[in-house]
Amino acid sequence: MPRNTAVFAPTFGGEGIVRSADITQDPRYGHNKPHAGMPRGHLPVRSYLAVPVISRSGAVIGGLFFGHSEPGRFTEDSERSLSGLAGEAAVAIDNVRLNAATQTEIVERRRAEAALRELNADLEQLVWKRTQELNHQAEALRQSQKMEALGQLTGGIAHDFNNLLQVVIGNLDILGRTLPEELVRQRRAVALAMSGAKRSGALTQRLLAFARQQPLDPKPISANRTIQGMADLLRRTLGETVEWRTTLTPELWTVEADPGELENALLNLAVNARDAMPNGGKLTIETANVELDEGYASRRADVKPGAYAQISVSDSGTGMDAATVSRAFDPFFTTKAEGKGTGLGLSQVYGFVRQSHGHVTLYSEPGSGTTVHIYLPRMDAQAETPSEQTPEPAPLSFNEVVLVVEDDADVRTYSVEVLEELGYRVVQASDAASALQVMATVPVDLLFTDVVLPGGTTGAVLANRAREMRPELKVLFTSGYARDAIVHHGRLDRGVQLLPKPFGFDDLAIKIREVLDAEPKRET
Incomplete structure (x- = not known):
């Protein structure tokens, strides 16, 4: 194979025909190591003729090289005839390549046609499946x-x-x-x-x-411990005719949820299961660690893929038809006899789980029982189950000063009377401006304020201004509806104390004492 030296370069570059009477006398000859000319044993070449073979695309395919041991053997006729031969060679090679490309294209077309036939065969099924998915998502x-x-x-x-x-x-x-x-x-x-x-x-x-508007107080908890702690309550609720068991996954992932509301949700599900088994039956509570993938999440509204702790409550009761299942979580919807239910049990479960950034599903068929799956997002932190302590009865006769701020005169009167009966010194105000005036003259120990106040001011704003005047001030909020003021994303703001309305004498007595006895908040 000739190298692309100075002698061969014009041919490989397609510059034209090279004809030499004696190539050994050509100035381009003999400059390339290691031979500096023809190698040992090479056929003797003096006369030299090289014609490039050029494709119809203009690309150089190769060259026709001719040599003779005697000088002066090639003429212009040689150039013309061999140039024609080079053209024929180029046409032949082009045709072979074209034929090969054509065959390749035919094979590819046949393969594409086969794939298209297969796709067409499945297209109707694919369209039906996608339509079902879109209908489900809608x-x-x-x-x-x-x-x-x-x-x-x-x-x-x-x-x-x-x-x-x-x-x-x-x-x-x-x-x-x-x-x-x-x-x-x-x-x-x-x-x-x-x-x-x-x-x-x-x-x-x-x-x-x-409505997902209750002020939750979430904590890191283990659902397994919550279920185990409810054993006696569930046993009394279900009665003797219902056999129940638990299957709890070891090392269940920690979740962040309101412990009391999780207990309420499980109790509501147990009550519904009991009522669906009037002649007795079986109730099973199971837990598991699950991963909800993108495919699962895409088929359901407002579900994020990720790691969840799953709690499943299954019964062997009468079950529900599809129409009932579609309305099961609606408030006030119930299939129970009048006076036997409010239709808010499953609604509470739905709201609590969604407010806890979780997901709940219900599966049921007539005669086959019902299963409810609760999915609560996994927490990264280690579980820190809070200790359960029963509040001590509130003692009487304290000298602390409590400022009651409430725009409803009847509610304010009741709160003041209870606190005075408990032995506190009480001052009162109907709005934020009046409360700040009181704070300027009275050494208040605790501010007890409604969240929603007249004039567009909130209890949270009042508390911040009051603490500017008295940094060690303790604050207790009350509200029948605390959304967007001290509750954000369904959760009480960190460090906030709330007494929901309606409350009674003992509720107020215990909570006031709890807030007053708490360690003062330290700024970090």
């Missing part, structure tokens, strides 16, 4: 939007109703504690009224739970 989105709208409505109702209930419960509380013992009928009437009012308060809390 339905999930409609359900999510419906639940959001219902949540906003129920949250507003709960807010107004809680303030009314606070007045009712507060005054019934005063009556119950001040009526003479001999007025048995009147005391019984007050007790019955108080029971009804507290049930109403529980309903509003469930409404707020469904």
Whole structure:
């Protein structure tokens, strides 16, 4: 194979024909090591003729090289005839290459046609499957939007109703504690009224739970420990006709959730399961660590892929048809007889789980029982289960000064009377401006303020201004609806103390003492 030396370069470069009577006399000859000419044993060449072979595309395919041992053997006729031969060679090579490319294209076309036929065969199935996915996603989105709208409505109702209930419960509380013992009928009437009012308060809390507007106080917890701690309560709730068992995964991932609300959710599911098994049956509570992938999340609205602790509650009850399942989480929807249920149990579960950034699903068929899966996001931190302590009864006679700020006169009057009865020195105000005036002249130890105040000011803003005047001031908030003021993303702001409305004598007594006895907040 000739190298691209000075002699061969014009041919390989397609510059034209090279003809030499004696190539050994050519100035381009003999300059390349190691031979500096023809190698030992090479056929003797004096006359030299080289013609490039050029494709129709203009690219050099190669060259035709001719040599003779005698000088002067090649003429112009030699050039013309060999130039024609080079052209024929170029056409032949081009045709072979074209034929090969054509064959390759035919093979590729046949392969593409086969793939297209296969795709066409599956296209109808693919279109049907994708249509089903889109319909499912649209339905999930409609359900999510419906639940959001219902949540906003129920949250507003709960807010107004809680303030009314606070007045009712507060005054019934005063009556119950001040009526003479001999007025048995009147005391019984007050007790019955108080029971009804507290049930109403529980309903509003469930409404707020469904609306995802209850002020959660999440902590790192183990769902396994929560379930184990509820054993006695669940046993009493389910009764003797329901056989129940737990299957708890060891090393269950830690979650961040409100322990009390998780217990309420599990209790609501247990009650629903019991009512679905009037003649007895089986209830199973299971836990597992699961990963929800992108595919799962894409088929459901507002579900993020990731690691979750799963809690499953399954029963062997009557089950539900598809129409009932589609409305199971709606507030006030129930299949139970009148007076047997409010339709807020599953609503509370739904609201609590969604407010905890989790996900809940329900599977049921008539005659095959029901399974509810709760998914709570995994926490990275180690579980730190808070100790459960029962508050001690509040002692009387304290010298601390409590400032009560409440725009509702009836609620404010009740709060002041309770605190004075407990032995505190009490001052009061109806709005933020009046409260700050009081703070300027009275050494207040604790600010007890409603979250929503007149004039567009919030209790949180008042607390910040009051602490500028008195840095060691303790603050306790109260509200029937605390969203966006001291609750963000469904959770109480760090370090905030809240007493939800409606509250009673003992509730206020214990919480006030708890806040006053807490260690002062230290700035870091």
